[in-house]
Amino acid sequence: MKAVLAKALGPPDQLVLEDVPARGAGPGEVVVRVKACGVNFFDGLIVQGKYQTRPALPFSPGAEVAGVISAVGEGVTALKKGTRVLAYTGHGGYAQEVTVDAGSIVLMPEQMDFVTAAAFPIAYATSYHALKDRAGLRSGETLLVLGASGGVGLAAVEIGRIMGARVLACASSEEKLALAREHGADALINYGTSDLRERIREETAGKGVDVVYDPVGGAYTEPALRSAAPGGRYLVIGFASGEIPKIAFNLLLLKEVSAVGVFWGAFTKAQPQRDAANLAELLDWSVQGRLRPHVSATFPLERYGDALDAIMQRRVLGKVVLVMD
Numbered sequence: 050m051k052a053v054l055a056k057a058l059g060p061p062d063q064l065v066l067e068d069v070p071a072r073g074a075g076p077g078e079v080v081v082r083v084k085a086c087g088v089n090f091f092d093g094l095i096v097q098g099k100y101q102t103r104p105a106l107p108f109s110p111g112a113e114v115a116g117v118i119s120a121v122g123e124g125v126t127a128l129k130k131g132t133r134v135l136a137y138t139g140h141g142g143y144a145q146e147v148t149v150d151a152g153s154i155v156l157m158p159e160q161m162d163f164v165t166a167a168a169f170p171i172a173y174a175t176s177y178h179a180l181k182d183r184a185g186l187r188s189g190e191t192l193l194v195l196g197a198s199g200g201v202g203l204a205a206v207e208i209g210r211i212m213g214a215r216v217l218a219c220a221s222s223e224e225k226l227a228l229a230r231e232h233g234a235d236a237l238i239n240y241g242t243s244d245l246r247e248r249i250r251e252e253t254a255g256k257g258v259d260v261v262y263d264p265v266g267g268a269y270t271e272p273a274l275r276s277a278a279p280g281g282r283y284l285v286i287g288f289a290s291g292e293i294p295k296i297a298f299n300l301l302l303l304k305e306v307s308a309v310g311v312f313w314g315a316f317t318k319a320q321p322q323r324d325a326a327n328l329a330e331l332l333d334w335s336v337q338g339r340l341r342p343h344v345s346a347t348f349p350l351e352r353y354g355d356a357l358d359a360i361m362q363r364r365v366l367g368k369v370v371l372v373m374d
Contacts, residue, residue: 050068050069050070050071050072050144050145050146051066051067051068051069051144051145051350052066052067052069052109052143052144052145052146053065053066053109053110053111053143053144053350053353054066054067054069054107054108054109055096055106055107055108055109055110056106056107057106058096058097058098058103058106059096059097060096060097061093061096061097061354061357061358061361062354063096064096064110064353064354064357066350066351066353069144071146072120072146072147072148073120073148074120074121074122074125074148075122075123075148076122076123076124077122077123077124077125077150077151077152078122078125078148078149078150078151079118079120079121079122079125079128079148079149079151079154080118080119080120080121080146080147080148080149081114081116081117081118081119081134081136081146081147081148081149081154082116082117082118082119082145082146083114083115083116083142083144083145083146083147083373084114084115084116084117084163084167084372084373084374085114085115085116085163085164085166085167085347085370085371085372085373086111086113086114086115086142086143086167086370086371086373087111087112087113087114087142087167087168087169087170087171087172087200087368087369087370087371088111088348088353088356088357088359088360088368088369088370088371089112089113089171089200089360090287090289090360090361091112091287092110092111092112092143092357092360093110093357093360093361095110095140096110101312101314102139102140102314104139104140108140108141109140109141109142109143109144109147110140110142110143110357111138111140111141111142111143111144111147111371112137112138112139112140112142112171113135113136113137113138113142113167113168113169113170113171114135114136114138114142114147114149114167115133115134115135115136115157115163115164115166115167116133116134116147116163116373117131117132117133117134118130118131118132118134118154119146121151122151125151127151128151128154132156133156133157133163134154134155134156134157135154135155135157135166135167135169135170136149136153136154136155136170137153137170137171137174137314137317138153139314142371143350143353143371144350145350145373152321153317155170155325155328155332158332158335158336160336161332161335161336163372164344164347164370164372165335165342165344167370167371168200168342168344168367168368168370169331169332169335169342170328171200171201171313172200172201172203172204172342172368173204173208173328173331173335173340173342174313174317174324174327174328174331175201175204175286175311175313176201176204176205176208176262177204177208177327177330177331178311178313178316178324178327179205179262179284179286179311179313180192180205180208180209180212180260180262180284181212181327182316182323182327183282183284183309183310183311184260184262184282184284184309185282186209186212186214186259186260187212187213187214187259188212188213188214189213189214189215190213190214190215190259190260191214191215191216191217191253191256191257191258191259191260191278192205192209192214192215192216192217192258192259192260192261192262193217193219193249193258193260193261193262193273193276194206194209194216194217194218194219194229194234194262195219195240195261195262195263195264195265195269195273196219196220196263196264196265196289197218197219197220197225197226197229197234198218198220198224198225198226198228198229198366198367199264199289199365199366199367200365200367200368201264201286201287202218202220202229202262202264203228203229203232203342203343203367204340204342205262206218206229206232206233206234207232207233207339207340207341208331208340209233209262210233210235211334211339211340214259214260215235215236216233216234216235216236217234217235217236217237217238217249217252217253217258218230218234218236218237218238219237219238219239219240219245219269219273220237220238220239220240220241221239221240221241222239222241223239224366225366226238226239228343228366228367232341232343236252238252240269244272245269245272245273245276246272246275246276249272249273249276250276253276253278256278257276257277257278257279257281257304258273258276258277258278258281259277259278259280259281259282260281260282260283260284261273261274261276261277261281261282261283261284262284262286263283263284263285263286264286264287264288264289265287265288265289265290266285266287266288266289266290266291266292266293266294267288267290267291267292267294268290268292268294269290270294270296271294271296271300274296274300274306274308275300277304277306278304279304279305279306280304280305280306281304281306281307282306282307282309283306283307283308283309284309284311285308285309285310285311286311289363296308342367342368343366343367343368344367344368344369344370345365345366345367345368345369346359346365346369346370347369347370347371347372348369348370348371348372349371349372349373350371350372350373353371356369356370356371
């Protein structure tokens, strides 16, 4: 089978596509014949050794897959060959096969196709964990979403609306904001052409926002934090801008604002039952048509470099997915 390999930590252009031995299923594991794999910003970080986790070399990037079970290991009784599934793998997904712990497998809804399924777990589970478990977002509150046209940003817009919040979507172009509007944003802020703090003040009549969802970091962090209402919660999702911001703690003190870290990958390991319940609810919403993942492009496995480059250079609206067939 073919797999994209990181043989040494370094720039994504050092990845190689090679033939490797077929995967096997050990006790408690299954092999998934991958049909599609979501491409994420942290894929480009993990191959450089710049992410929170560092797999043993050589490894394949790719953290979310959809496919068909092709082999079942000893002790696995609830899953069968031929079953359509999705899974969060952490790494290993840029390949025609991946071995997955059976406990990480989720059955795909019949109505869901492989590309949509591969774009689903990380964006939606991260955003729901952030808004529900970490921020405690309540109906009637105001949610500010930075980077609202990206995979996690769009998911946060949709989930925020379902949870009853008024959603202010922020992005750097009118095209990106139009997509956020299509996914349910109540108000739009172009932080490429306007003053972010002033626009938030206008949209909230000076009250500020209750929750900030920030997967971007960089220059927009401080103005967004200064725009939080008393008792607000600032969700630290990631740093797609490439800059980890430094903040003055007095900003938290003056309005009793909380800065809240969100690491969904750690949550899946620490509280797997709660995570499974969250994902089940998200899939129900998807079947009902309330969640609509936006996949802006698909690439064959052979063009993994183009797919990853599009993500790393921030040329993507929503998600990008590798397809294996």
